[in-house]
Amino acid sequence: MGGNLGGGSGGGQTPRRGPADRNHGGRSQGGDDGGRSQGEDRSDLEQEEPSRTQDTAITAHGLVSVLIVFVWLGGKQVFPLQPICDLRVLDHFVREARDSVVIMRGSRGGCGAMKSYFVPLTSVDFAFWEHIDVQELAVEVQTGLSLLVQALSTAMKAVSNSRLANALDNNISNIHSLSQILHSLDLQHARSTVLPDDSAPASTQTQEVSSLPELLQVQSSFLRGKVRLLLSAAPACQRQNS
Numbered sequence: 001m002g003g004n005l006g007g008g009s010g011g012g013q014t015p016r017r018g019p020a021d022r023n024h025g026g027r028s029q030g031g032d033d034g035g036r037s038q039g040e041d042r043s044d045l046e047q048e049e050p051s052r053t054q055d056t057a058i059t060a061h062g063l064v065s066v067l068i069v070f071v072w073l074g075g076k077q078v079f080p081l082q083p084i085c086d087l088r089v090l091d092h093f094v095r096e097a098r099d100s101v102v103i104m105r106g107s108r109g110g111c112g113a114m115k116s117y118f119v120p121l122t123s124v125d126f127a128f129w130e131h132i133d134v135q136e137l138a139v140e141v142q143t144g145l146s147l148l149v150q151a152l153s154t155a156m157k158a159v160s161n162s163r164l165a166n167a168l169d170n171n172i173s174n175i176h177s178l179s180q181i182l183h184s185l186d187l188q189h190a191r192s193t194v195l196p197d198d199s200a201p202a203s204t205q206t207q208e209v210s211s212l213p214e215l216l217q218v219q220s221s222f223l224r225g226k227v228r229l230l231l232s233a234a235p236a237c238q239r240q241n242s
Contacts, residue, residue: 084184085237090228093174097220100167104212107161115158116210117151120144122221124229134233138182140205141230145175147206148219155212171219178227185234 120143129137149172156168209215231237 084181085231085234087228087231089181090178090223090231093171093178094220094223096167096174097171097216097223100164100171101213101216101220103164103167104216107164114211115154116208117154117215118147118206119151119209119215119218120147120222120226121205121207122218122225124225129229129233134230134235137226137230137233138185141226142179142182143205144222144226145179148222149175151215152219155215159212175219178223182230185231185236 120140152168152172152175156165156172159165159168207218209218
């Protein structure tokens with residue numbers, strides 16, 4: 001009987017846990033919590049890395065946006081607009097022009113039919129540029145920017161790929177912003193001489209390209225070349241840098 005009772009008692013009752021058992025259980029549970037906490041921390045860190053990259057991109061884009069808004073508002077004020085000579089803005093526009101080339105190359109279709117575009121010359125005769133009045137240079141650059149807007153607008157109408165169309169539209173907005181930046185350099189009378197029709201006869205300062213890739217390449221080269229040179233040569237920017 002004693003053996004049966006002992007067996008019955010052992011099977012029917014839950015053994016009591018001592019302090020050591022309870023402490024061990026607590027440590028085990030805490031270990032699980034710690035493991036989960038470390039896992040969550042690692043997950044948070046993984047999520048923070050792309051966030052930092054995005055923050056950097058947003059900062060650069062924010063700089064450009066603030067400057068563009070400043071330029072846009074400046075045209076509506078009675079006081080003179082402060083010159084904008086920060087070449088980082090131009091560099092941002094150049095990168096976006098290059099991004100358009102990448103987008104176009106990655107598009108399998110919807111890039112429009114082959115078409116001719118009148119675009120500005122990108123080659124620079126430094127000996128000529130050093131001896132010409134900066135206002136004449138501004139006229140040439142503004143005319144070139146107008147040609148690019150006309151060509152990009154024509155190309156965008158023929159593009160059915162939405163991503164590429166958005167990139168072209170963004171490039172057009174950037175060129176308009178560059179025109180406003182030139183306006184901030186006290187070169188207001190440097191106006192474009194381009195006719196509103198992109199089929200206008202080519203002049204000594206224009207060339208004809210027959211594809212969208214060539215057009216985008218000309219845009220990038222023009223911004224990196226003549227536009228940058230004009231911003232560097234503008235008297236307002238030279239006074240700022242002196």
